[in-house]
Amino acid sequence: MSSAISSREYLQRRSFIELDARTRAKSLFDSRTDRELAGPFDRIESPWLPLQGVTPQADDGCIVMRGTIGGRQAVVIAFDGAFQGGGIGEVSGAKLTSALDLACRDSQEGKPTSAVLLLETGGVRLQEANLGLAAVAEIISSIIALRQYAPVISVIAGPIGCFGGMSLAAGVSSYIVMTPEGRLGLNGPEVIEEESGVEEFDASDRSLIWSIYGGQQRYNQGLVDVLVDDDANQMIETVRDLIAQGIPEVHRSQQVDLYRSRITALDTSTQWDPAVVLWSAASLARPTGRDQRPTDDKKEHHQ
Amino acid sequence: MEQFEFNYPAKRKIPKRAHVGVVGSGDLEVLLEPIDSPTASVRIRTSVDGFKTTWKAVLDRFFGRYDGAVHIEINDAGATPGAVSLRLQQAVEASES
Amino acid sequence: MSNFTGIRGRVWFKALTGQEKSMPGDLSSVLATDVSIGDENARFLCVVPDPDSRFPCARHGEVGLEQAYTLAARIREVIAADRSGKKRPIIAIVDVKSQAYGRREEIAGIHLAAAEAADAYATARFAGHPLITLIVGQAISGGFLTHGYQANRLLAFADDDVLIHAMHKEPAARITRRTVAQLEELAKSVTPLSYNIRDYAKLGLLYRLLPVSNLEAPSPEEISLVRNAIVEAIADTRKGPTDLRNRFESADAQIARKATRLIRARLAEQWNQ
Numbered sequence: 106m107s108s109a110i111s112s113r114e115y116l117q118r119r120s121f122i123e124l125d126a127r128t129r130a131k132s133l134f135d136s137r138t139d140r141e142l143a144g145p146f147d148r149i150e151s152p153w154l155p156l157q158g159v160t161p162q163a164d165d166g167c168i169v170m171r172g173t174i175g176g177r178q179a180v181v182i183a184f185d186g187a188f189q190g191g192g193i194g195e196v197s198g199a200k201l202t203s204a205l206d207l208a209c210r211d212s213q214e215g216k217p218t219s220a221v222l223l224l225e226t227g228g229v230r231l232q233e234a235n236l237g238l239a240a241v242a243e244i245i246s247s248i249i250a251l252r253q254y255a256p257v258i259s260v261i262a263g264p265i266g267c268f269g270g271m272s273l274a275a276g277v278s279s280y281i282v283m284t285p286e287g288r289l290g291l292n293g294p295e296v297i298e299e300e301s302g303v304e305e306f307d308a309s310d311r312s313l314i315w316s317i318y319g320g321q322q323r324y325n326q327g328l329v330d331v332l333v334d335d336d337a338n339q340m341i342e343t344v345r346d347l348i349a350q351g352i353p354e355v356h357r358s359q360q361v362d363l364y365r366s367r368i369t370a371l372d373t374s375t376q377w378d379p380a381v382v383l384w385s386a387a388s389l390a391r392p393t394g395r396d397q398r399p400t401d402d403k404k405e406h407h408q
Numbered sequence: 409m410e411q412f413e414f415n416y417p418a419k420r421k422i423p424k425r426a427h428v429g430v431v432g433s434g435d436l437e438v439l440l441e442p443i444d445s446p447t448a449s450v451r452i453r454t455s456v457d458g459f460k461t462t463w464k465a466v467l468d469r470f471f472g473r474y475d476g477a478v479h480i481e482i483n484d485a486g487a488t489p490g491a492v493s494l495r496l497q498q499a500v501e502a503s504e505s
Numbered sequence: 506m507s508n509f510t511g512i513r514g515r516v517w518f519k520a521l522t523g524q525e526k527s528m529p530g531d532l533s534s535v536l537a538t539d540v541s542i543g544d545e546n547a548r549f550l551c552v553v554p555d556p557d558s559r560f561p562c563a564r565h566g567e568v569g570l571e572q573a574y575t576l577a578a579r580i581r582e583v584i585a586a587d588r589s590g591k592k593r594p595i596i597a598i599v600d601v602k603s604q605a606y607g608r609r610e611e612i613a614g615i616h617l618a619a620a621e622a623a624d625a626y627a628t629a630r631f632a633g634h635p636l637i638t639l640i641v642g643q644a645i646s647g648g649f650l651t652h653g654y655q656a657n658r659l660l661a662f663a664d665d666d667v668l669i670h671a672m673h674k675e676p677a678a679r680i681t682r683r684t685v686a687q688l689e690e691l692a693k694s695v696t697p698l699s700y701n702i703r704d705y706a707k708l709g710l711l712y713r714l715l716p717v718s719n720l721e722a723p724s725p726e727e728i729s730l731v732r733n734a735i736v737e738a739i740a741d742t743r744k745g746p747t748d749l750r751n752r753f754e755s756a757d758a759q760i761a762r763k764a765t766r767l768i769r770a771r772l773a774e775q776w777n778q
Contacts, residue, residue: 142775143770146439149764157695159409160454160484161431161453163427163481188733193766197770203769229646229672232681234670235670235698236675236697237708238650242655243749269646274620276621290615292647293658298555317608317612330619367613368613373609376608
């Protein structure tokens, strides 16, 4: 991304986004160390969808895999954006919380186990409304518990992005990785248009949407740690490096004064152009020196 | 959502189970597992009601060429007959490889 | 009823603390104070509407950027002050119609602001501060995740105007392609869809449903009942773990959240296989 790449390099790239959720999860592990838990043949599916005439999926759209990444214990939890928009239901939410809790238990017992969340989700699955919302609260709690012992890495790669309550889950993670194709925000454009009117947000304005939520913008704002191309090898390397790097000195969502002062400094008297709210590079605190993006020619990126 | 089951005669043991697909719009998920009895059973759950005859036709044709002793579960989100046949074929290939 | 969002928050903040003000330098939409409850001091927090907020989408009781950061700061202040002493209870009084739905909010990263508040609450809970949430009105979606849903114990009033949900009824019906009437009919058999607080109580997430009916003008008996319930919840919290397991281990959860419990058991069983 940072330098022009040759067409040969481009053709040799393997897209990460085009992989399905299970293959994405598997691709991150050291060869043959991955093992899926509570998979489709366990058939623990949503008890609530069939009651509403909606066909459930055997894994409830959430894949949990254990193994090693760069020789270190890790669990990967991947959401399948093709099923119910990756929405968090009782089962998919409990899978994530439970995996985080087990990783936390192992970490406390001296076996640090990192968690990687592959987030493709619009947030709470509305067909499971209150149990989805409750699950998100529990997910946030379990991420905060685990990240004291091992890093929790949120990856937002594909165009479904990460919205609703799950944007808080990303927010409390140790690291956020995005591609330029990913999107991150609390309220999606349609919801804002619906709640606050088209003058507030025109949900059909694609360039506005990308200029606000897109991975490049979020990276420029200092709201994500690493921006990588949609390239499976780069993604694997990035995740491996972040796990090796361990827990950051301070988590982003613990830095109240820094981020609050940015909001205080903003003039709200007129509507904003996203480009204006980038904050200056000088105000971007990078206390752990981790906010560097990987380049093709330099492999030792998050030292 | 509708649910129905079909049974077919079978001869051959198959090596392993397979899972393919996703319950996304116009697609479906297939879970295929070996069983011991000389039969094949299929359970379908589909979000689109009123297509039982079409399902039977697709499966009749599939089992006209396939003799694996398996239990198949299909979770469907409105796939076309062509997509169903393709996913079944993928599941068979994954179970034989 | 949504027209009145925020009034009850203010009423109950005043009823329980004798005050209705913000801390020096804070927004007028975040009420905060330290007062005694039982035999100890507690920090009370409440988000109320500010019709003059400089953020136009956060004027009616929504939790916006500034509210979230103010909550986070006031909670972290308590954590720091009590680091080496007795952990003060934190009481969140909740009547929030939602998070703020605005373009400015998204541009400035409201997801992080919300995460900061949730993080501060959860961090306080893990540090041993009893965290009690009292739901006196609405507790909706991202607003509730930001303010209140990290609590050790959730208390709510058994009143038809008390509402805990992932989304208001009309937009939820539209997005799931149903009419409001269809949604209401479905909610009779699908408990998590229901907009009735008594159905919510069946999910096993609540510590207690309190018989309070004068929501906007509570009687002295009602105030005393609520105060006692908070004191009990604090004592109960101090006896238990600091995580949220009570939400799926409660008697009601053993019925309503069978799938949650099944997944937890299965993953634990397969974790080391």
